[in-house]
Amino acid sequence: MVEQPPSDYYDYYPTIALERPVVLGGIPSSPYREVGHSLGALAGLPLVDLDHWIEHHAGMSLWEALQQKGEPVLREAAIELITRAMASRPCSLLILGAAAPLVDTALEQVQKSAALVWLHGPPTAMYWALRQEQQEKGPQPSPFVPFPLERFEQLNPLLQTLRLYQQQADLCLEVFEVRETVNRLFAALSDLGGAVVDEFRDV
Template identity: 35%
Template sequence: MSRPVVLVGAPGSGKSTTGALLAERLGVPFTDVDTEIEQRAGRSIAAIFADDGEPAFRALEEQVTAELLERPGVLSLGGGAVLSPVTRAALRGHRVVWLQVSAATAVSRVGLNEARPLLLGNVRGRLIKLLAERTPLYAEVATERVETDARPPEEVVELLLAPEKSRA
């Protein structure tokens, strides 16, 4: 595997959990872009948002994502990474799996997670708005889609490992 399998989707879709399991099954590295950004910056994403603002975070996210797309493995993008036209263009030619999730399921999975700065306050309302804004962008970059609402991460991984004909 010379190019990464890239997972995209809304917060709570299961990108990090599924990505780690998929990488383990494939015997390749797993990288979560948000975790990588926090390690490089030496602070949380919430702190980056608070101190530097969303545009600064998005610029850093774009840069780190572009770099990581050059490495093999499984890569989980932040939920808003698709907002960047540069990132969307960089995803062309990659296997990009959109982990689809409903707002209700995402809310139950995310809860009141303070590490997600864009979801502070009315979590359900914010998720509904994010899904509405980002769904066309996820659709634009995805080469595959997997509905995750009623599926545990292990089942999603099995679907991703199955021959393409059985995924239809």
Template identity: 35%
Template structure:
């Protein structure tokens, strides 16, 4: 269960010495929460998928369609390595980024990794609003997300901090992240 924390008066300086990288399944809120977290910490925010699209000159869906997932994952790894450059910032990653062993080692070694976790039903409701996710096209989102969670959650669990994202305002999740960073522990530990 998510442990809420009271909002801090100002930015939390303990988190600003390294990049903060948000990992987790699609639809968990990495980009939305990441933007708000960055604003609270007064740090830049970068969406890794947008950075990949800029570098490639095409959308993630187009990269998947034209070149396949292995090609995309290789480019994703290179972009994330460039983003984790020692400059403090908040980075939202795509759902599969942390699954790549090289990308995961980079994130774990050079940043603070935060796993945002939500139940597949919550995720399916969130991602069902748009048909822009290559791994979900023409499939049952709830089923795909449950299968991905079964495979990926044990890997996401390697992240330094675990935060459960329920059907609550995004600020609640941001507050839980700030509290976990301050306390140096997981808040609302997510199940493996």
């Protein structure tokens, strides 16, 4: 006879209860989405992906929305959505993603309402990774990167915007290995605004 699991076996069971949201972003080509989803799964945190939320709101991809609606309209929607996400409870892990340039004017609000974590890396490595991405997938994955990307200098306006996030981040990490980064962030969550609920369930 197969033993039935406890009635709460599949229940949502966070290991961290955040006192304020954690906003996770990074330079293009950094694995912020992979890190965010892995961290959310490890900590049992509600997860909001701003890129996907904007796309759902617009009914099209971020790249298509940028082309059809224009940056001012998309910026207004993005700021409204990130404000709503930071105000929602329980506090969530919010992945900033490619939409980061749309909400740079809300950075002060992010600092007041959330903890900001930024993943960075060598700009030259980012440049070559983005060139390869464009060759393989076109402009859609990174809509705020100039297309076609042929010179490093084309990235300067974007880098200037993203540098604000790095300068204002509560925690800034260079990613060498995803699992290591996830573990470091998990260990830092209490300092970033969370309280450990229970690291291990009774087994």
